[in-house]
Every structure is written in C-alpha cells, then in structure tokens.
Amino acid sequence: MKFMKLGSKPDSVQSKGDNVRYVATELETEIIVIIGNVKFYLHKFPLLSKSGFLQKHIATSKNEEKKNQIDEIDISEIPGGSVAFEVCVKFCYGITVTLNAYNVFAARCAAEFLEMNETFEKSNLVYKIDVFLTSTIFRSWKDS
Template identity: 30%
Template sequence: MVLMSEASINASSTPKLGNSTTRIFSDVAGDITIAVHGESFLLHKFPLVARSGKIRKMVGDGKGCSATKFELLNLPGGPQAFELAVKFCYGMNFEITTANVAHLRCVGEYLEMTEEYREENLIARTEMYLNEIVIHSLEKSVQVLVSCEGLSPVAEQVGITDACVEGIAMNACKEQLVSGLSRLDYVGDSPDLKCPTLEWWIEDLSSLQIDFYERVICAMARKGIRPDSIVASLMHYAQASLEGTSKSQFWNPSRPKLSPLALQNHQITIVETLA
C-alpha cells in the first residue's frame, strides 16, 4: 500500500526546511529542496523523478517550474533512509545490508520506487535481497526484524515482518532437524543419543521486542519446534529482558533507552505476555 496522503506539497506556504541542508553533490547546483523530519536536502529533479513516482507527482502538481521546495511527512526511516534512497536515485554505490534493507524497502514503498518508473528500482532490489539473502538465514531474519522497530505500519503492509517471522521459524525448524541428526552417534548398530544442547538461536531471539517475539514463538510452535526448546527460549527471553542483557542495543542502537518507570512497565508487560 502506498501512503499517498503522507507526502504533501504545501502550496500556500513554504515548508519548514530546518536549519541544516544536505547536498549530495556539493559542486553541482541543486534545483529542488526536499525537507524530511526537519532536515533539508538540496537535490536535482531529474534523477529523483526518474525513479520516484511520488516525487514525480509532487513536482508535477507543483506551481510549474517555480515549485522548488517540498516536504515529505512521516517518511519511514527518516532523513537517513531518505538519503540512501536519494543516493540510489543518483546511481551512487552503497551496500544493502541487514541493517538498512527494511528501511530502504519501506522508503521505497513510500516514494513509489517501482518498476513502472525504472527497471531494477529500489523496491525490486530490496525485495531481491530479502528473498535471496535474509529469509534463508535465521540470524539475518532476526536482525532485519529488529530493524523493523519504528517502521510500522509500512513494514507490516509490505510484508517484511511476516517474512522475517516465517524465515526465523523455518530456519529454526531446519536447525532442529540438523542438530537432531548430528546428535546421533552411531556405534555399531546401536545409536547413542548425545545430550541435547541449548539451541544457539535462543540468545538471538532475546533481541526482539515482545510483540515480535510472541509472533515468532507462535510460528515456531506451528512449525513443530520442540516444546523444550520453546520453553528454554521463553525462560532466556524473560531473564535477558528483565536483566537488560539482550543483543537488542547491539543490533538496533537507535532503540531509545527507557526511563526507570518505562522500564518497569516494560518488564511488567513482558511478564504478563509470557505468563
């Protein structure tokens, strides 16, 4: 779903462009200024309208050639995601990673960067990365799901969260099968079953916020993950969350630190959800 109503042209007054201005090419004069969350970008129309349907419509609906200042409201990912999308429009090289793919996919949706405007546009490129790289790896699926915090509702609408949840459950199921086979140590004709070890992914799941974690556990149960592994994960998640020892800050450093009161309420929510 494209959020057409969330980008606007202020036809009656100049948008609030903020105090700082970012230039992609400092030695080439720009002909359009776009404000995102208070930060201004001095850019060039042609590379933007060539790939972004939303910006093309904004420019087309403006006051002819005199419309040079626009504002994008509620853009997912904020100025950082927009700057990466702009670099993509300009053909500048940067790496799509587990840390930025969700932001790029969401900002691509917001800016309508579809194949209708240019082949191998941002939506297609990020979908390829998600489908070919992320969902085949449990760890990468967790990392991308963590990065989806703050990207709702767009991340939900474009299917990133569901894909990551299913990817985690599917890969955990594969891990369970492989680890089960590896524990069989054949001695002659009699298999000797080794003692099971703690699933390595249990610690990774502790980095998820509680609503994502709950969805992952439900998906794992549907896929047939062993009950003892799920119980071990629940216990570890509760302990890591209450003690503040999860990987969440490492994988999502932008996650705000909670005040003592907010932390207490958060811990109560976790206990009530897992009970």
C-alpha cells in the first residue's frame, strides 16, 4: 500500500481514557479543542501558525475577562472527527504521521475545514496531501 510520512518528531500525543488527548510537553496547554466527546488539550502557537480557521476563532474569542483562562473551541462538525483532527494536530506539532489510503481523505477534508492551506504556511497540510494524492494515489487508479 502506498503511504507518505510527514514530520520527524516522535509521537507525543497521549491519551487519558477514551475522551482526552494532549501533547506531552513541559508547557501548559492554552487551548481545549472539543470534537464530540473528545477533548484535545493543546498549545496555540503550533495550531495558529498553520490553521486559518483556528486563528480566526481563537482571535475572536479573546477578551479581557478571559485573559488568563484557557480558550475552548467546539468543532464537532469537523469532517473525519477526532481521528482526522489528530492527524492535523500531529502535522502542526511536527510529529511523524503516516498518510495512507485509510486516512488521507478524512485528513484532507479536516485540513481544508481548518484552512491549513498555502495562505498560512508554504507547503501546509492541504498542499502536501494534494501532492501525495496526485503523485501516488490517483496515478495508480486504473480506468474502468
């Protein structure tokens, strides 16, 4: 099966039960992303530097009353759900993620939803997935 590896850091996404995910670092989390019944405890910088959607939603939710609180955003409507979002998170953090026929389409839809395109960073996730699809997956399809 064809696949593509992105990132180089070891997987540091940890789980607490079925409903909590976080990236293990020394830094405190600054944002909670809720997708259905799963909560992701994350850091703003890796996400906001690559996602136009999160950049817009976090910037508009900030005000003086919430200055020292952790931002919370519910994006349960994201295509592919928490599994596809986790692929996007790993990409943002530079964690190794393997794209293959089983996860690439959900990851592509989630990346599009999150606006992870060339506007925010050159060779962002949408671009990398499109290159993988064009050069590997679509090329191997046979006309029927």
